[in-house]
Amino acid sequence: MQRKYPNLCKPITLGRTTFRNRMFSAPMGGTDITNDGCIGPKSTAFYELRGKGGAGAVTVSECMVHPQTDGSHAYHLDESILNSLACATYTADAIRRHGAIPSLELSHSGMFAGTYMTDKSRQHGLNQWGPSDTVRADGVAVRALSQEQIADIVRAYGHVAGLAKRAGFEMLMIHGGHGWLINQFLSPLFNHRTDEYGGSLENRCRLAVEVLKSVREAVGPFFPIEFRMSGAEFCEGGYDLEEGVRIAQAIEPYVDLIHVSAGTYQKTFGITHPSMFEAHGRNVYLAAEIKRHVSKPVATIGGLNDPEQMEKIVASGQADVVYMARALLADPFLPRKVTEGRDDEIVRCLRCFTCMAERAATSTRRCTVNPLIGRESEGDEVVPVPESRRKRVLVAGGGPGGLYAAYTAARRGHDVLLCEKENELGGILKSERALPFKHEMYELTGTYERLARRAGVQIRLNCEVTPELVEAEGADALIVAVGSSPLVPPIPGLDGDNVVVVNDYYKNVDRVSDDVVVFGGGLAGCECAIHLGQEGKRVHLVEMRDELAPDANVRHRPLLLREVEKYVTVHTGYKGLRVTDEGVVCADASGVEHLVPGTTVICALGQRSRTDVVEALRDSAPFVRVIGDAARVSTITNAVYWGYHAALDI
Helix, strand or coil: CCCCCHHHHCCEEECCEEECCCEEEEEEECCCECCCCCECHHHHHHHHHHHHCCCCEEEEEEEECCCCCCCCCCECCCCCCCCHHHHHHHHHHHHHCCCCEEEEEEECCHHHCCCCCCCHHHCCCCCCEECCCEECCCCCEEEECCHHHHHHHHHHHHHHHHHHHHHCCCEEEEEECECCHHHHHHCCCCCCCCCCCCCCHHHHCHHHHHHHHHHHHHHCCCCCEEEEEECCCCCCCCCCHHHHHHHHHHHHHHCCEEEEECCECCCCHHHHCCCCCCCCCCCHHHHHHHHCCCCCCEEECCCCCCHHHHHHHHHCCCCCEEEECCHHHHCCCHHHHHHCCCHHHCCCCCCCCHHHHHHHHHCCCCECCECCCCCHHHCCCCCCCCHHHCCEEEEECCCHHHHHHHHHHHHCCCEEEEECCCCCCCHHHHHHHHCHHHHHHHHHHHHHHHHHHHHCCEEECCCCCCHHHHHHCCCCEEEECCCEEECCCCCCCCCCCCEEEHHHHHHCHHHCCCEEEEECCCHHHHHHHHHHHHCCCEEEEEECCCCCCCCCCCCHHHHHHHHHHHHCEEEECCEEEEEECCEEEEECCCCCEEEEECCEEEECCCEEECHHHHHHHCCCCCEEEECHHHCCCCCHHHHHHHHHHHHHHC
């Protein structure tokens, strides 16, 4: 058949291993890591789903090679640990049986050992080792590795590489980027040694070269070795792209694939993992420049989720391989959909960082748009019910939770009708269309609608669900996904003509003047304020609490606040008293009144559940489930997850 994206779908051979396509699954750490570093069954299922979804390679992350000086935050591979080799073997097998090549990332976190410690009781008892004596930003002292220790670490890389090959991994990624140990030696930011491992670029590359030689000796001449590096570090004192090119040239003789990422995890999180405020593929130029100066294949990464963009990257010669991480959380079957010509069914990553935030908060994973993530071992197939158990299912509300519930119920074989009282689907997502950096969140509605219709869901717009409608339709099951409504308290002037509710901003863009007060500093208010500031408007943000966006997750919030700082004048600790034609009159903590100026006011004071609608519908059908904001004002993540499981329960 003629592939729509022939370059993405073209096989590539590294060493003597042929990969079925150019779409690789990037390293993503597991969540059920045992204290002795074994890969847990939930993580095995997590990686397997990427193989099942069609990726050319699936990289398991991270395997720390030298516990004596690291002991850090992820897997170990040690034949003296019961089940270590077995767990790795089961994982490699789970990936390989679906046609993907299993790869293992070998790493050492150096001076940042313990940052994401599995065994928290040991987190602050580790010796911190790096290229040079220093003190970390958090006050932890770091000692320079001796040459004897360096030699032992180099040997450990080779030893673990041999074990990985024995376990069935068919490629190895040596992590030389993002601020971990090898990168610390490469970087003048971290490396201040005066011996043969410091100073000149040749000396700073010495550890990387010795590690690669050690690994090659362990795995043999034709086994693919990949080196992951930061093309540039993007911080004062770090190396730039010009030096990144020279680093790539230095390691090129020892590798089969040069994987070009960016930045250091500790200083440039939103570049290394591009946020919604960055362009998709913002780091591709690093790989493209390095590829101009080397002969080995080059891989790129960085917020990529659009097959058309990725096809152009490969077709134009900017890179030979495209890596994705979060994109394959949002849709593990993205590569398969690309190869099968179903790219219009791809569920796009929102770059909202729910995945990383959940891992930090609970040591589990969730994805806003994919309820399977982190729970793959519970099953990834929607099993149809027997014909005798098929029901008439009515879904009230066409937001993300309602759409996903309807889609899931239809896949189970039920007769599904979704009713939306407004003239278009999307619920609260409709408001995102006006914010360019959130366009994927708005477009999610179209994707979910497409999937639902193709699964057989009947959709009615301008149709409010009432108890009478439920009865008339003969519904056996009702999923109530009617969402929430904006909170507009009885503050004088808040009903004025100069006030726009944030949910309705997309319908009132032309009404917003060049001087704006955003009234409410939660996530929605902050994001709207950033957008208005990016448009060149003078924006003031008023928040009664002492901090902004407490409802933003721990990964998104620091990047959000950085954007707020660029574009917005912030007034925290201000209680809004009344709205006038000149702005919002507020009282500070001492009760002193201040006018925050602006001829347009955006009301962003939160949401409240539509409890009146819920109560009216609660006894309308034998099976009733309330999901999303209708149950509790929360997140899209919960709405989708609850909707999925409501449909499975019918």
